[in-house]
Amino acid sequence: MTLVLPAVAKEILGDVKKAYEETSKIPDELLLALKFVFGPIVLLALDLVDQRAVTNVTSPSGRKVFQVLGSSGRLYTCYVACLYCPCPAFAFSVLQRNDGLLCKHILATLLSEAMGLCQTAAVSDQQMTEILLEKEED
Structure with missing residues (x-):
């Protein structure tokens, strides 16, 4: 997986992974x-x-997304690639205000992956298609 993060961010996440593998803490x-x-x-x-x-969340065809249950109780489908x-915070802070x-x-997805703490779920290709095509609620 190739991430489009600044080198320092990638390095820190790599260090988190290594430290967590060795000591189970950051x-x-x-x-x-x-x-x-x-x-x-x-x-x-x-x-x-x-x-x-x-x-x-993975499917037999190899598709992969991450779903994060936000603090508000809403489920967000994140595309780490x-x-x-x-x-709304991504739209405002990252896209609009930069x-x-x-x-x-x-970030929780990247940290969970680095620390090996992601839940896993396998879904059918049809279910993955539904996840990927999910429309925003008004």
Whole structure:
């Protein structure tokens, strides 16, 4: 999976993965680095990771998306390959104001993957198509 993140963000996520594999925790210096790069959403994203709110959804055809149960109770389908989330915070902070790299849902997905804490769900190709074609509720 190729991510379009700045090199420093990729490096920190790699360090998180390595540290978590070795010690089952994230050292304080890495938490500070995450906060420096991603800002205040780190705490919100880590809360989602702690709640096991991220699910890696796969289908027999090889399609893969992540679904994150947000703190509001809404389920967001995140596309990590292109770093997109349909949440309002992503639209405002990342796309409109350009003052953040990611929303908490995508960061929670990246952290859950790095830490090996994603839930997994296998769905049929038809179910995956329905997930991918899901329309925003008004």
